[in-house]
Amino acid sequence: MPRLLLTLLALLLLPPPASGLSEDAPFVVTPDNLTLEMLKLANVGPNDYLVDLGSGDGRIVIVAAKRFGARGLGVEIVPNLVKKSRESAKAAGVADRAEFREEDLFETDLSKATVVTLYLLPEVNLQLRPKLLKLKPGTRIVSHDWDMGDWKPERTIEVDAPDKTIGREKKSRSHLWVVR
Numbered sequence: 001m002p003r004l005l006l007t008l009l010a011l012l013l014l015p016p017p018a019s020g021l022s023e024d025a026p027f028v029v030t031p032d033n034l035t036l037e038m039l040k041l042a043n044v045g046p047n048d049y050l051v052d053l054g055s056g057d058g059r060i061v062i063v064a065a066k067r068f069g070a071r072g073l074g075v076e077i078v079p080n081l082v083k084k085s086r087e088s089a090k091a092a093g094v095a096d097r098a099e100f101r102e103e104d105l106f107e108t109d110l111s112k113a114t115v116v117t118l119y120l121l122p123e124v125n126l127q128l129r130p131k132l133l134k135l136k137p138g139t140r141i142v143s144h145d146w147d148m149g150d151w152k153p154e155r156t157i158e159v160d161a162p163d164k165t166i167g168r169e170k171k172s173r174s175h176l177w178v179v180r
Contacts, residue, residue, distance in 0.1 A: 027056045027081060030119050030144050031161045034172045035063050041157055041176050042115045042140040044068045051075065051113040053105040053128070054120050058085025058098065065094035070115070074100040075108045110135055119144035132179065139179040145172055153177050 030038070038060065044050060046069035052060045055074025062085075064070040076082050082102045089098040101108075106127070110116060113135060118125065125146050132141055133151075147153065153175035161172040 027054075027078065028119065028166055029056065030060065031159075031163055031172060032059070034144060034159045034161060034174060035060050036067070037157060037159050038117060038142045038144060038174045039064055039068055041155065041174055042117070042142045044070050044115055046070060048114045049073075049112045050115040050117060051108065051110055052117045053108065054118060054124075055085060055100065056081055056119075058088050058100055060117050061085070061098045061100070062089050062092050062094055064115075065089070065097040066092050069097075071097045072099070073108075074098070075103045075105050076100065077102065077104060106131075113139055115140045115142065117142050117144075120146065122146045122149075125149075132177075135179045137179055141177040141179070143175045145174075147175055148177065151177060 044064050048064070048070040050061060050064045050070050050072035052072065052074045055061060055076045058074045061072035061074040064072050074085055076085065079102050082100050085100040086095070089095045089100065110131065116132060116135070116139065118128070125143060126149050129148050129151060155176045157174050159172050159174065160170065162170050164170050164172060
């Protein structure tokens with residue numbers, strides 16, 4: 001529990017990024033090596049439709065499209081990050097498979113999702129949990145660092161993250177749940 005409190009304190013003390021903060025979670029970059037491992041953990045492939053809630057700079061959706069052939073949607077509340085994500089998707093050649101919307105993640109339609117990714121604060125994960133549990137069976141949920149309370153993950157991996165900007169540990173965890 002002390003590590004969680006330290007991490008939350010660190011998040012509160014972070015200066016706002018140049019693009020601003022969302023109301024639900026600050027934008028903190030998911031390290032590239034963890035992005036790849038999260039997508040592998042979810043077994044993302046060309047038949048998947050991935051929704052990244054709080055997509056930040058869009059990297060998870062873009063890598064899913066470029067490297068794994070998936071289609072995806074990034075949902076972000078900060079307009080500058082949505083604009084940057086769209087530009088990055090064009091530059092990566094995946095704008096036809098990677099869509100980005102400025103939208104409240106609690107209002108997002110997840111019905112087409114086969115994979116949902118998130119890097120949100122624990123309270124936000126818990127608020128989303130009832131909506132996630134209603135998704136079609138087989139839908140994979142992958143979270144960077146934070147869990148879903150008493151909904152135990154099917155698998156958790158730990159990845160070295162030497163460039164991680166928050167917390168003392170230079171490691172990140174990724175948790176996988178499958179909707180039953």
